[in-house]
Amino acid sequence: MSVTLLEASSLHISFGGVTAADGIDLEVFSGERLAIIGPNGAGKTTFLNICTGYLTPSAGSVRFGGRDITAMAPRAITRMGIARAFQSPQLFHEQCVIDNLLLAAAARERAWNPFRPLRERPEHDEMLALLELFGLADHAASMVNELPEGTRKLVDIAVALALQPQLLLMDEPTSGVSSLEKFRIMDLLVKALAEQGVTSVFVEHDMEMVERYADRVAVWNSGRIQSVGAPDQVLADPSVMRDVIGV
Amino acid sequence: MDPILLVLATLDGIAYAALVFLVAVGLTLIFGVMRILNVAHGAFYAIGGYAAASLVLSISDADFSPWLSFPALLVAAMGVGAALGLVIERFLLRHIYAKEEVLQLLVTFAAFMILEDVQRLVWGVQPYSATDPVRLLGTVDVMGIPYNAYQIILLPVIAVMVLLGLRWFLRRTLSGKVITAVTEDRETAIAMGIDARKVFTVTFVIGAVLAALGGALASPTTAIQLGLGAEMIVLSFAVVATAGLGQVEGAALAALLIGLGRSFAVYLVPELDVLVPYMIMVLVLLFRPQGLFAVAEKRRI
Numbered sequence: 001m002s003v004t005l006l007e008a009s010s011l012h013i014s015f016g017g018v019t020a021a022d023g024i025d026l027e028v029f030s031g032e033r034l035a036i037i038g039p040n041g042a043g044k045t046t047f048l049n050i051c052t053g054y055l056t057p058s059a060g061s062v063r064f065g066g067r068d069i070t071a072m073a074p075r076a077i078t079r080m081g082i083a084r085a086f087q088s089p090q091l092f093h094e095q096c097v098i099d100n101l102l103l104a105a106a107a108r109e110r111a112w113n114p115f116r117p118l119r120e121r122p123e124h125d126e127m128l129a130l131l132e133l134f135g136l137a138d139h140a141a142s143m144v145n146e147l148p149e150g151t152r153k154l155v156d157i158a159v160a161l162a163l164q165p166q167l168l169l170m171d172e173p174t175s176g177v178s179s180l181e182k183f184r185i186m187d188l189l190v191k192a193l194a195e196q197g198v199t200s201v202f203v204e205h206d207m208e209m210v211e212r213y214a215d216r217v218a219v220w221n222s223g224r225i226q227s228v229g230a231p232d233q234v235l236a237d238p239s240v241m242r243d244v245i246g247v
Numbered sequence: 248m249d250p251i252l253l254v255l256a257t258l259d260g261i262a263y264a265a266l267v268f269l270v271a272v273g274l275t276l277i278f279g280v281m282r283i284l285n286v287a288h289g290a291f292y293a294i295g296g297y298a299a300a301s302l303v304l305s306i307s308d309a310d311f312s313p314w315l316s317f318p319a320l321l322v323a324a325m326g327v328g329a330a331l332g333l334v335i336e337r338f339l340l341r342h343i344y345a346k347e348e349v350l351q352l353l354v355t356f357a358a359f360m361i362l363e364d365v366q367r368l369v370w371g372v373q374p375y376s377a378t379d380p381v382r383l384l385g386t387v388d389v390m391g392i393p394y395n396a397y398q399i400i401l402l403p404v405i406a407v408m409v410l411l412g413l414r415w416f417l418r419r420t421l422s423g424k425v426i427t428a429v430t431e432d433r434e435t436a437i438a439m440g441i442d443a444r445k446v447f448t449v450t451f452v453i454g455a456v457l458a459a460l461g462g463a464l465a466s467p468t469t470a471i472q473l474g475l476g477a478e479m480i481v482l483s484f485a486v487v488a489t490a491g492l493g494q495v496e497g498a499a500l501a502a503l504l505i506g507l508g509r510s511f512a513v514y515l516v517p518e519l520d521v522l523v524p525y526m527i528m529v530l531v532l533l534f535r536p537q538g539l540f541a542v543a544e545k546r547r548i
Contacts, residue, residue, distance in 0.1 A: 052438070078440040090435040092428050103428050106421055107440040114422040121421065163440060 003030040005167055005199050006051065006082075011060035013046060014223075020046040021057065022223030028167065033193070034201045035210045035231070038220035038244055044203040045087070047220070048169045051201075052084050053077040064167070083165035087172050087203075089156035093145040097136065097155050100144060101127040104162040123162075130158050133192050134185075150177035154185060161192060168193065170202040174209060182206075186213050207235060219244055251390050256514045257507065258389065262398035262468075264506025265406035269461035271483035271490075272413065272498045273454030279430045279493030280450040282348070283340065286355040288458050289480025290362035291331055295459025296471035297370045299323035303377035303466070316379040320467075324460035331362070332455030336448050344447070359476070367473060374470035381467045398468060405464065409457065410499050417495065426450055430493065485528040491541025501539060 006028040011021040020043030028034050036044045049055040051062055053074040061070045069077050091100050098119075105123035106112075131137045134154045144152060153176060160168055173189065174182040190213055193200050204210050210217050210231050217234045219226040221243050227234055234240055274288050302323045303316040335358055343351050384401060386393035416423040429436045429446045437443055461479070462471070469475075486505055490497030505524040512523040519526075531539055 075437050075440055075442070078438065084438060086438075090432070090438055092431050092435060094431055095424070095428065099424060103424060103436075103441065104439045106425070107442075110442075112422055112425075112445070114416065114420055116421055117419045118421045118424045119419075159439065 004028070005030040005065060006201075007063045008047070008051070009061055009063075011047075011050060011057045011062070013043075013050065013055060013057045019043075019223040021050075021060075024060070024220075024223070024225060026218055026225055026228070028199060028201055029216075030199055031197070032199060032215040033190070033213060035214035035217040036201065036203045036220055037205070037207070037210060037217060038226075042220045043223055044220050045171055048084065048171060048201075048203065051077075051169060052082060078163065081164075081166035083160035083163045083168050085153070085157045085160045085168065085170045085173060087175065089144075089149075089152040091144045091152060091156055091159065094143065096141050096143050097131065097147075098124075098127060098140040100155065100159050101130065101162045104159045108163050127162060130162060130192075133195075134158055134188050150174075150181060150185075153177065157189060161196060161198065164196070165198060168198050168200045170200065172204060172206075173202055174206065182209070183212075211235060251392065252514050254390055255392065255394075256510045258394060258399045259513070260507035260510035261503070262402050262506075263510060264502045265402040266461050266465050267479075267482055267486055267506055268406050268499050268502035269409060269464070270458045270479055271486035271502055272409070272495055273457035273461075274480075274483050275487045275490065275493055275495065275498045276413075276457075277451055277454040278487065279495075280426055281340070281344070281447050283344075283351045283355065284348075284484075285451075285454070286352065286480060287335060287358040287362060288355075288454070288483065289476035289478075290359050290366070291328060291455045291458035292462040292465075292479045293366060293471065293476030294331065294362065295324050295327045295462030296466045296475065297366060297375060297462075298327045298459075299463035300375040300377040300466040300471050301370070303379055304375070307377075307379055313379045313383055316377065316383070316467075320380065320463040321460070324463040325456055327463075328456030328459035329452055331459075332452035333448070335455075336451040340447075340451065341444075359480070363473070363476065366476075370471075372473060374472035376466065376470045378467050395468070402464060405460075406499070409460075410496070413495055422449065482524055485524050489528045489531045489539060491538025494538065494540045497538065497540030 004027050008024055008026045011024040013021045024047065036047065038044050046055060050057050053069070053072050053076070056071055061068055063069065064080060064082060069080065092103070102118050102121050102123060105127055106121055111121070128137060128140060131140055136151070136154060136158065139147060139151065144155065147155065153173060157170065157173060174185055177185055186209060214231050216229060217231045218228040219234060219240050226243065227237060227240060270288065270292050274285060277283060277285050299320045302319040306315050306319055307313060339354060339358060343354050381395050381397040384396040387396050387399065417427050425441055426446055429441065429443055433443055486498055486501045489505065490501035505527055508523045508527050509520055512520040
């Protein structure tokens with residue numbers, strides 16, 4: 001856990017008087033699972049937006065694999081190997097599950113063919129295997145808009161993995177999933193990440209998830225990183241408990 | 248109404264609807280993907296017509312087989328559509344995708360006006376017509392009245408082929424699915440790494456070729472002259488608005504509705520023939536402002 005994959009330095013950004021990032025320095029190491037916690041509106045999602053090119057910070061930089069990606073366009077960043085799963089799933093809701101994955105895989109391969117059917121893509125089996133990994137193989141032909149929210153979130157993560165990223169950014173991967181299901185789903189996800197060697201960052205509100213699945217946790221508070229370290233140490237800190245979790 | 252007139256009005260309406268559909272479907276496809284209402288579309292229609300008529304006339308001047316005029320119509324449409332579509336998308340529209348809709352509309356309107364002058368410069372003010380294709384296909388008797396096979400068979404068959412081809416392309420093929428995906432949600436497409444810019448170029452060229460094809464196929468049946476483009480763009484706006492923006496199958500049905508409405512007006516109340524398509528549009532929009540076939544836009548958070 002020593003090779004830096006993503007490095008944010010002195011990020012500043014504010015929206016109409018609210019400072020979401022006020023000198024953020026944060027490193028993500030290759031192969032780890034980093035959780036970001038913090039009060040609502042602290043700027044955690046803003047960080048994901050900066051890393052994927054949807055927002056440009058007013059100061060500071062983000063480097064990925066040694067390259068400055070601060071002002072790059074979202075698509076260029078995706079192509080470099082950063083994929084993202086959203087808090088509310090960003091999928092093509094009027095297409096079926098397997099087509100969503102195939103479209104992502106085709107974009108990854110830069111494929112373009114006006115005559116061959118999408119379903120005949122060579123990545124078809126690979127995508128089915130990916131669905132299988134999440135226990136979603138039965139839903140391959142289901143329309144996205146017919147699926148429950150929790151399942152859609154899984155599909156969204158599967159689509160992100162279909163891009164074969166080096167780094168996966170997730171915004172509350174199990175919110176909207178029943179508490180009975182969330183551990184099973186996270187177990188599957190962690191297994192998938194490990195199998196594909198994907199580094200991950202996830203914004204999380206559920207401390208149980210952080211304790212169980214994060215290698216490190218960063219506490220984002222009032223635009224700053226209040227502390228960063230192993231979950232058992234950080235979560236044992238009384239000031240973190242007070243400021244973030246509210247107890 | 249005399250049953251023969253009824254049949255004739257229906258056949259006229261279908262033939263006209265076939266041409267209008269080709270133009271309108273390109274317009275609606277471009278709008279669906281790019282969210283730009285392309286006024287220059289009317290010019291693609293007119294220039295497609297001029298180019299086809301010129302090509303067909305030069306084929307008959309050169310004493311080549313007149314049957315070559317059929318491929319000539321297609322070649323003219325593809326050439327005009329691809330060339331104009333590429334140039335306008337690359338050098339004009341690409342700069343205004345992030346701009347307001349009003350500005351986009353004005354820019355495509357400006358392009359329309361410029362292309363209108365180009366037509367005047369290249370083809371002058373006299374009308375062009377090249378009737379070889381109509382003559383070659385002869386007539387069929389409909390209840391004892393001879394009718395152009397070109398209009399009652401070829402045009403509707405081509406329109407249906409285009410409709411089925413587009414459906415297959417958009418629903419099955421990789422590129423078509425990518426275009427559909429960008430239509431549904433551009434942000435998600437970009438997040439997946441889909442090249443939206445390429446999708447825009449391809450869509451615009453497809454739309455432009457369809458409009459030029461409409462013009463090329465119209466050239467054997469009508470005189471191509473100045474003002475034709477303006478007339479067609481307004482009519483196809485009516486079709487697209489009636490169907491609902493971005494609706495491919497809807498455009499076919501709306502074109503049929505408006506085509507038939509217009510041809511029945513020609514036989515029944517000729518004073519109103521120009522007005523009827525717009526009356527249909529206004530009536531539809533009063534009751535369904537989103538158009539006949541569009542689902543009201545869902546709010547995305």
